[in-house]
Amino acid sequence: xxxxxxxxxxxxxxxxxxxxxxxxxxxxxxxxxxxxxxxxxxxxxxxxxxxxxxxxxxxxxxxxxxxxxxxxxxxxxxxxxxxxxxxxxxxxxxxxxxxxxxxxxxxxxxxxxxxxxxxxxxxxxxxxxxxxxxxxxxxxxxxxxxxxxxxxx
Numbered sequence: 001x002x003x004x005x006x007x008x009x010x011x012x013x014x015x016x017x018x019x020x021x022x023x024x025x026x027x028x029x030x031x032x033x034x035x036x037x038x039x040x041x042x043x044x045x046x047x048x049x050x051x052x053x054x055x056x057x058x059x060x061x062x063x064x065x066x067x068x069x070x071x072x073x074x075x076x077x078x079x080x081x082x083x084x085x086x087x088x089x090x091x092x093x094x095x096x097x098x099x100x101x102x103x104x105x106x107x108x109x110x111x112x113x114x115x116x117x118x119x120x121x122x123x124x125x126x127x128x129x130x131x132x133x134x135x136x137x138x139x140x141x142x143x144x145x146x147x148x149x150x151x152x153x
Contacts, residue, residue, distance in 0.1 A: 002126065005060035007033035007047035010040045012066025012073075012110030015118055019064060022119055028126075031060055048076045055104055056082035063105040064122055070109035077105050081147045089113055094121045098128035100136050 004023055008016035013035055023030045033051040035042050044067040055063045063085075065073035070087045077085035085105035088094045089112060097103035106125045108118050130136070 001027050003029045003060045005031045005051045005063040007051040008066035009042050009044040011068025013038045015110040044072045045076045048073045052077040052080035052083045056080050065107045066110045068111040070107040074107035094124040095128035099131045102130040
């Protein structure tokens with residue numbers, strides 16, 4: 001079964017707990033990168049960056065990052081090479097981002113998306129597969145080349 005990493009700050013803590021349980025109930029192997037409790041003073045990079053590094057290192061297959069709006073989680077995650085995170089608040093992009101762009105992390109706004117709809121988005125994201133079409137591989141190679149160039153700077 002797929003290994004799914006999940007992380008959230010205080011803005012997404014409640015949603016993270018719900019999604020982690022639902023994922024486990026479906027048989028996914030879930031690695032929780034925190035927060036481990038509700039702390040209004042915590043900061044999303046403290047949880048999202050370790051999640052992103054685990055994704056980049058192959059310790060998880062896909063990842064779910066949650067903060068209040070989802071924006072900060074997405075910004076932080078995309079600073080880690082090999083992570084292709086996107087803020088998702090509708091179903092088309094939840095699957096199309098994987099199919100065309102090999103998105104490997106979904107970012108959600110815990111204060112923006114309702115719990116039931118967030119669960120639908122996560123399921124859609126996890127069920128999607130990268131198409132591997134030549135044009136998508138070509139585009140992805142350009143992104144990887146950009147990451148490699150930035151790493152050398």
